[in-house]
Amino acid sequence: MDGLTHRPTQNPDHSVPPLETGLNDIDISYDSGSEHDDNLDEDTSNLEVFLSQEKHFFILSTAGKPIYSLHGDDNMIMSYMGVLLTIISFFQGQSHDTDNSDQLRSFTAGNSLFVASYEDPLILVAISKRGESEQQLRNQIDVLYTQILSTLTKSQISRVFKGRTNFDLRRLLGGTEKFLTALTREICKGSPPILLSALECAKLPRTIREKITTILLSHKSPSLLYGLVVSDSRLVSVIRPRKHSLHPPDLLLLFNMIFHTTAFRDGEEHWVPICLPKFNSTGFLYAHIFQFSKNSVLVLISADKDAFFELRTVKDNILKSLRRDNLIKPIELAVNNGFSFRTIDIPVPHIRHFLYKSKLDVQFIMPNIEPHFFPTTSSRKALMGYYHKLHAMVHAKNGGKLKMVYFTKGSATFFGCDSPTFELYFATGPDTTKAILTLSVRAILAWVSKNKERLFIMGGGVF
Amino acid sequence: MSHRKKAMLKIVILGDSGVGKTSLIRQYVDNKFSTQYKATIGADFFNRELQVDDHTVKMQLWDTAGQERFQSLGVAFYRGADCCVLVYDVNNPKSFEALKAWRDEFLVQANPRDPETFPFVVVGNKVDIEDNNKRVSTKRAQAFCRANGNMPYFETSAKEAIGVEAAFEVIARNALSQAESEDYNEDFTDAINIHLDSDKSPCMC
Numbered sequence A: 001m002d003g004l005t006h007r008p009t010q011n012p013d014h015s016v017p018p019l020e021t022g023l024n025d026i027d028i029s030y031d032s033g034s035e036h037d038d039n040l041d042e043d044t045s046n047l048e049v050f051l052s053q054e055k056h057f058f059i060l061s062t063a064g065k066p067i068y069s070l071h072g073d074d075n076m077i078m079s080y081m082g083v084l085l086t087i088i089s090f091f092q093g094q095s096h097d098t099d100n101s102d103q104l105r106s107f108t109a110g111n112s113l114f115v116a117s118y119e120d121p122l123i124l125v126a127i128s129k130r131g132e133s134e135q136q137l138r139n140q141i142d143v144l145y146t147q148i149l150s151t152l153t154k155s156q157i158s159r160v161f162k163g164r165t166n167f168d169l170r171r172l173l174g175g176t177e178k179f180l181t182a183l184t185r186e187i188c189k190g191s192p193p194i195l196l197s198a199l200e201c202a203k204l205p206r207t208i209r210e211k212i213t214t215i216l217l218s219h220k221s222p223s224l225l226y227g228l229v230v231s232d233s234r235l236v237s238v239i240r241p242r243k244h245s246l247h248p249p250d251l252l253l254l255f256n257m258i259f260h261t262t263a264f265r266d267g268e269e270h271w272v273p274i275c276l277p278k279f280n281s282t283g284f285l286y287a288h289i290f291q292f293s294k295n296s297v298l299v300l301i302s303a304d305k306d307a308f309f310e311l312r313t314v315k316d317n318i319l320k321s322l323r324r325d326n327l328i329k330p331i332e333l334a335v336n337n338g339f340s341f342r343t344i345d346i347p348v349p350h351i352r353h354f355l356y357k358s359k360l361d362v363q364f365i366m367p368n369i370e371p372h373f374f375p376t377t378s379s380r381k382a383l384m385g386y387y388h389k390l391h392a393m394v395h396a397k398n399g400g401k402l403k404m405v406y407f408t409k410g411s412a413t414f415f416g417c418d419s420p421t422f423e424l425y426f427a428t429g430p431d432t433t434k435a436i437l438t439l440s441v442r443a444i445l446a447w448v449s450k451n452k453e454r455l456f457i458m459g460g461g462v463f
Numbered sequence B: 001m002s003h004r005k006k007a008m009l010k011i012v013i014l015g016d017s018g019v020g021k022t023s024l025i026r027q028y029v030d031n032k033f034s035t036q037y038k039a040t041i042g043a044d045f046f047n048r049e050l051q052v053d054d055h056t057v058k059m060q061l062w063d064t065a066g067q068e069r070f071q072s073l074g075v076a077f078y079r080g081a082d083c084c085v086l087v088y089d090v091n092n093p094k095s096f097e098a099l100k101a102w103r104d105e106f107l108v109q110a111n112p113r114d115p116e117t118f119p120f121v122v123v124g125n126k127v128d129i130e131d132n133n134k135r136v137s138t139k140r141a142q143a144f145c146r147a148n149g150n151m152p153y154f155e156t157s158a159k160e161a162i163g164v165e166a167a168f169e170v171i172a173r174n175a176l177s178q179a180e181s182e183d184y185n186e187d188f189t190d191a192i193n194i195h196l197d198s199d200k201s202p203c204m205c
Helices: A023-030 A047-052 A074-092 A134-152 A154-161 A170-189 A192-196 A206-218 A248-259 A308-324 A328-338 A377-395 A434-450 B021-030 B068-078 B093-097 B099-110 B138-147 B164-181
Strands: A055-061 A066-069 A106-109 A112-119 A122-128 A224-231 A234-240 A269-274 A285-291 A296-302 A353-358 A363-365 A404-409 A412-418 A422-428 B007-015 B043-052 B055-064 B083-089 B120-125 B153-155
Touching: A055 A074, A055 A134, A055 A170, A066 A074, A066 A170, A074 A112, A074 A122, A074 B043, A074 B055, A074 B068, A112 A134, A122 A134, A134 A154, A134 A170, A134 A192, A134 A248, A134 A377, A170 A248, A170 A377, A192 A248, A192 A353, A192 A363, A192 A377, A206 A224, A206 A234, A206 A308, A206 A328, A224 A248, A224 A308, A224 A328, A234 A328, A248 A296, A269 A308, A285 A308, A296 A308, A296 A328, A353 A434, A377 A404, A377 A412, A377 A422, A412 A434, A422 A434, B007 B021, B007 B099, B007 B164, B021 B043, B021 B055, B021 B120, B021 B164, B043 B164, B055 B164, B068 B099, B083 B093, B083 B099, B083 B164, B093 B099, B093 B138, B099 B120, B120 B138, B120 B164, B138 B153, B153 B164
Parallel strands: B007 B055, B007 B083, B083 B120, B120 B153
Antiparallel strands: A055 A066, A055 A122, A106 A112, A112 A122, A224 A234, A224 A296, A269 A285, A285 A296, A353 A363, A353 A422, A404 A412, A412 A422, B043 B055
């Protein structure tokens, strides 16, 4: 596995790990026109390029057959999967035991951290040189695993591998690999919803959100299970039965499929079987997905696969009412140009960006990333890298859990804290004193509290 | 990974130490032969793409270590194989006599759904060496293959590239039919029974 630690000289975007450099340094050294940092259009057959990647994700069967790899072509990854399986199996010894009691969980080689997850009959491996914690990488591969479940269901995967461990799962995944790729792309950018395992809501006046929710409720039909209005990956409104909640990890998958691929945003109606694994990993629900304006989508979910025409009528009625009450424009405005709200809306000087997660609501908010502070893809990625670092520090399991932490790197100070009700991470000016940091925290909390009903969906519509 | 997927076949190569497993694969994959013997440590992996009728298949060749001290990794190597190649040295009767044990070992560890029909291919290697005294006769080898589920039998020389392509073509063909016999066709029919009025407590996550 020595090859993985190899750091090539080409590929300048990756030559400086984001966690070791100040934001401004990165701005300068990276501002050479290369916004293209993900290497997703790489030459897939070039071994040097393959080995130089900062992050890898591998999904394989317990027979060592490839199911998914972020980078590389088949010829390159086939041997790799064999080697990974060999390493993992070595620690399983001779036992047929497939529970997680005696599994290799992680190891480091050079500056690469390897994290393996065993979800019989699948093995998922994340490899990263970016300094994320084991738990963060484990969370990332869990998201990929739930994506596979959402395509196939857990019961179907068990069935196909039962008695045929040689099964090639890629035959069943078919074209859904693009959803995995969209997810890994988001993960590589440092996705806040995946880091925080939380949803983002569109910031809307309470009255507008209430009007939308009331419209959704008024048109609900017998087989409707969930109804959602989502705009640019942000939840606008949701209705659900009293007995069934929606699980953020499931919605994360749904939002990823809708907003990070082009599959569903063509103005057509889509009717797709989808498993929402945290809701029920053994079976399919059916989703009617329709994009009704530039950034906004209506999702109607039913357990009945014959409910298409019923939900189509629901969709028509909801849209009629939304248009009648002039509600589409405010929804679009709330997310226009990737805009949620700005740091200058908040009475906290020097704050450049922040993440606030309300634990009870499992929702987070963040202001627009200001090009003034974060002009390049690399500087935005670096910011997310620091958030990962802060998050890892306040969530470390051993060595005394820190509740509050801050450090200065380059031209910015980074702060993070984890309380029973919220998590807060922010970037502010350099060498900010403790007193100022404390004031900033208080000011953000006060602003969030004051705007709570605009920022979060409190319960949604229940029927 | 975005192009259309080809059938992926896992081929496991077994046999005593020194019979030429690695040499066979190298000859097949790279058209190379080395007279230097280097024991395989644990396992090694090779790929080759091949056209079988109208299918393009990708063979993932699992080259295992013949030496006993590396055999603790058994299950993982054998699990989910589409074909098992048993290799012996035609000039080494002991390596021929070990084939039965290798076959049994494979069936125990890999635990295929139907052991009777699981495809094995037997390869007698090093036919370029002239040593009539020690040699395992073709007749004897064929009789063994017939008695053990009619395994196809090939004589090869990895050194002189004799019979290697032919052997692997049959290996690929049989592996492909094994993979396809296990093909899976089922609709997405798992429906969830939703009881909107059930007592299932709402989850707060």
